[in-house]
Structure formats: C-alpha cells, structure tokens
Amino acid sequence: MHRIVVLGGGTGGTLTANRLRKAYGLGEATITVVDQNDRHVYQPGLLFVPFGLTHPEDIIRPRGRQLHPGIDYRTAVVDHVDLETQTVHLADTSELAYDVLVVATGAVLAPEETEGLTGPGWMEKVFTFYTPEGAAALEGALAMFEGGRLVVNVVEMPIKCPVAPPEFCFLADWYFRERGIRNRVELTYVTSLDGAFTKPVASKALGGMLAERGIELVTEFNTGSVDGKAGKLVSWDDREVPFDLAVVIPVHNGAPYVANSPGLGDELGFVPADEHTLQSKARPNVFALGDAAALPISKAGSVTHFEGEVLVENIGRFLAGEPLDASYDGHANCFIETGFSKAMLIDFNYETEPLPGHFPGQVGLPLLKESHLNHLGKLMFQWLYWHSLLPGRDVPGITSSMPSHGKHHPKTPKEATRL
Numbered sequence: 001m002h003r004i005v006v007l008g009g010g011t012g013g014t015l016t017a018n019r020l021r022k023a024y025g026l027g028e029a030t031i032t033v034v035d036q037n038d039r040h041v042y043q044p045g046l047l048f049v050p051f052g053l054t055h056p057e058d059i060i061r062p063r064g065r066q067l068h069p070g071i072d073y074r075t076a077v078v079d080h081v082d083l084e085t086q087t088v089h090l091a092d093t094s095e096l097a098y099d100v101l102v103v104a105t106g107a108v109l110a111p112e113e114t115e116g117l118t119g120p121g122w123m124e125k126v127f128t129f130y131t132p133e134g135a136a137a138l139e140g141a142l143a144m145f146e147g148g149r150l151v152v153n154v155v156e157m158p159i160k161c162p163v164a165p166p167e168f169c170f171l172a173d174w175y176f177r178e179r180g181i182r183n184r185v186e187l188t189y190v191t192s193l194d195g196a197f198t199k200p201v202a203s204k205a206l207g208g209m210l211a212e213r214g215i216e217l218v219t220e221f222n223t224g225s226v227d228g229k230a231g232k233l234v235s236w237d238d239r240e241v242p243f244d245l246a247v248v249i250p251v252h253n254g255a256p257y258v259a260n261s262p263g264l265g266d267e268l269g270f271v272p273a274d275e276h277t278l279q280s281k282a283r284p285n286v287f288a289l290g291d292a293a294a295l296p297i298s299k300a301g302s303v304t305h306f307e308g309e310v311l312v313e314n315i316g317r318f319l320a321g322e323p324l325d326a327s328y329d330g331h332a333n334c335f336i337e338t339g340f341s342k343a344m345l346i347d348f349n350y351e352t353e354p355l356p357g358h359f360p361g362q363v364g365l366p367l368l369k370e371s372h373l374n375h376l377g378k379l380m381f382q383w384l385y386w387h388s389l390l391p392g393r394d395v396p397g398i399t400s401s402m403p404s405h406g407k408h409h410p411k412t413p414k415e416a417t418r419l
C-alpha cells in the first residue's frame with residue numbers, strides 16, 4: 001500500500017488528492033491531506049470583495065468537503081519535514097510517514113517584513129485585498145473614500161496572480177466613475193517591475209490600458225517602508241509616493257515549515273522542482289506544485305491546475321518505476337478584469353509570450369483584447385473551480401499544454417515589437 005501525503009489543501013493539494021484518489025483504489029494507496037485550517041478560499045474572488053461585487057462568505061467553503069471520500073483529511077499545522085526518514089512532523093507532535101510527498105502549501109503573506117506596513121494606519125488607511133479579512137475591511141474604506149490619492153503597491157515579486165493588482169486599478173477606475181467621483185481620485189499603480197506585468201507584450205498592453213484610464217504607473221519602485229501616519233511609500237532609493245489610501249500587496253514567502261526542513265526549500269521557502277516534471281530537487285519521491293514551487297512561471301491557480309495533471313501522472317510513473325512525463329510546458333492562463341463588465345485573456349508558457357488570437361483554438365475567447373465574453377468567462381470560472389477543477393475533472397478543450405492553434409505568432413522580430 002502506497003502512503004501518499006499531500007501538504008496543503010488549497011487549489012493544488014485538493015485537485016491533486018482528488019485526482020490521485022481516482023487513480024488509485026482504496027486498497028492501493030492511502031492519501032492524506034494536511035491543512036492548517038478548514039477554510040478553502042476561492043482566491044480570485046478576493047478581487048471583487050472590496051468593490052462589493054461579492055462577499056467573503058460567497059467564496060469560502062469547508063476544505064474537507066472538497067475532498068473525495070477515501071481521502072484522509074487532517075487539520076494541523078506542518079512543523080517540518082524530515083526528508084531522511086520520510087516523515088512529516090505536525091505541530092501537534094503527531095507524525096505522518098510517506099512514500100510520496102506532495103508539497104502544495106502555497107505562498108504566505110509577510111506584511112511584517114516591510115517596515116511600517118503593519119504599524120499605524122494598517123487596516124485604517126493601509127490595506128491588502130489578498131486576504132478575506134483585508135478585502136472585507138477595504139470594502140468599508142472604499143465606500144467611505146470621497147476623493148484623494150489611492151495608491152496600489154506591489155512591494156516585491158514574486159506574488160500570487162501578478163495581474164490582480166492592475167485588475168484592482170481597473171476596477172477602482174470603474175468603481176469611482178460609477179460613484180461619480182473619479183475626477184476627485186488620483187489613482188497610481190506602484191510596482192517593483194519595470195512595467196505593468198512580468199511579460200513584455202502583456203506589460204505593454206496593460207501599461208497602455210492604465211494610461212488610457214488616467215492611472216499613473218510608477219515602476220522599479222522597491223518599497224523599503226510604508227509610513228501610514230504621514231501617508232507615504234518610501235523606496236530603498238529614497239523615492240516617495242504619497243497616499244490617502246494605500247492598497248499594498250505584501251512580500252510573499254513559502255510556508256515557514258519549509259525553512260525548518262533541511263534540504264527542502266530555497267532561501268524564500270519555495271521548493272525548487274524540475275520545471276517539466278514537477279519532481280522536487282530535494283528528493284525523487286517529493287513533488288511540488290502551485291505557489292509553493294520555485295518555478296519560472298506566474299504563481300496562479302491556472303498554473304497549479306495544469307501542473308497538477310502532470311504531477312499526478314508522474315506520481316503514478318514514479319511508483320511504477322517508469323520514466324517521468326516531462327510535458328509541463330509552463331502553461332498559464334489568466335483572465336484580467338478591466339472594468340465595465342469586460343476582461344482580457346492571456347495564455348502563455350515558459351517559451352511563448354502572451355499572443356493575440358483566440359483561445360483555446362481558432363474559435364474561442366479573444367486573447368489580449370478586452371471583451372464582454374472574457375468577463376463572462378472570468379465569472380464562470382468560479383463555478384468551474386468548485387465543480388470541475390477541484391474535483392479533478394478534465395475541462396473539455398483545455399489541456400495542461402499551451403495550445404498554439406488560434407494564436408498569431410509573429411513571423412519577424414519587427415512584427416513581434418508591434419504586438
């Protein structure tokens with residue numbers, strides 16, 4: 001009987017455990033999922049909470065209920081992993097022995113790492129929408145906001161869903177227009193990147209959309225401290241951005257237990273893994289996916305989903321002593337809400353930039369273009385998340401590898417610069 005232990009019961013841990021349960025009969029493998037709480041948050045929904053478009057209770061479900069029967073679910077904090085003895089040590093002092101370990105403990109926000117961020121003004125005029133509590137508190141603050149300088153700041157990369165902060169800016173523009181006070185609000189997006197996004201083509205498109213909406217873009221700003229009392233962000237090179245209301249995306253690290261598990265993670269607590277097989281660099285019987293993995297691709301739910309399909313195949317191959325499937329190509333797919341019931345879609349992988357065209361084929365959702373259809377896709381995704389993606393069902397027409405059909409590939413370098 002194989003003992004498979006999955007650390008983390010979020011997007012990656014849940015879909016992996018459910019797919020594994022389908023692949024192995026009850027007599028073939030025990031599957032145990034460990035998470036520190038029983039609150040599964042549909043995180044893309046957090047974007048809509050500050051604008052009153054959804055509420056935390058609509059995007060949170062009990063974690064254990066998302067797991068198929070026959071999966072053992074433990075609510076416990078992981079304390080550390082002993083790779084030598086193949087044992088997970090839980091904070092309640094119990095232990096779990098494994099033959100295969102899946103690390104899916106995501107990324108942890110560390111606002112306390114930025115000087116002043118959680119000091120005076122925190123949750124009064126300095127907020128984050130990356131937690132249900134922060135997003136709900138921000139809803140109240142936005143409703144009270146009658147004008148002034150609203151700043152959205154990404155302290156440092158990597159973060160989960162790098163398009164969520166520009167999306168917040170677009171929705172803020174829409175929200176203040178709806179309230180008839182847009183002319184009284186200065187919107188500024190402050191990022192440590194050299195543009196609005198990590199990939200040049202999408203960055204150019206998003207940068208243009210920010211400019212069209214009168215949202216100022218401040219780049220290469222590495223936030224050193226946040227002064228909530230005086231209302232200013234200060235960079236390490238002493239530039240200042242003043243604010244009346246700040247929406248900050250704090251530093252992200254791997255889960256703290258990774259640092260206490262010799263050999264498992266890197267200096268940020270993320271777990272290095274082979275970018276095509278998802279096998280960890282630490283041990284052949286340890287796999288990592290989602291935000292917890294140190295891979296050169298966005299930390300996103302879509303990425304986690306596509307990785308999960310290959311990872312589950314590879315656990316099967318590993319246990320059967322077969323060569324691993326190296327087919328994960330870095331496929332990522334993100335809907336970018338742009339306000340006024342429109343959204344843009346980008347689809348890319350390790351090698352290919354987000355390109356214009358259609359997804360998933362010649363006919364489909366428009367890429368790199370705002371459309372109402374994409375907005376509907378973004379809204380529908382929540383249903384797919386709970387009913388298809390988490391239960392481990394295949395989504396018809398969507399594959400873990402990036403589709404090329406339907407994309408306009410530039411034929412010359414000159415054409416590429418015009419995209």
Ligand SMILES: Cc1cc2nc3c(=O)[nH]c(=O)nc-3n(C[C@H](O)[C@H](O)[C@H](O)COP(=O)(O)OP(=O)(O)OC[C@H]3O[C@@H](n4cnc5c(N)ncnc54)[C@H](O)[C@@H]3O)c2cc1C
Nearest residue numbers: 008010011012036043044078105106161290291300301302
């Ligand atoms: C505001 C926002 C908007 C987003 N929008 C999108 C989007 O539009 N599209 C998209 O694709 N992605 C989006 N994402 C990103 C997406 O939600 C994540 O990339 C995805 O959930 C990652 O899945 P994961 O399993 O790696 O991590 P998670 O789903 O975060 O799960 C990690 C789990 O590990 C548990 N854990 C951590 N440490 C421990 C410990 N020591 N012991 C026990 N358990 C532990 C946590 O409780 C958590 O349940 C968004 C994220 C945010 C915050």
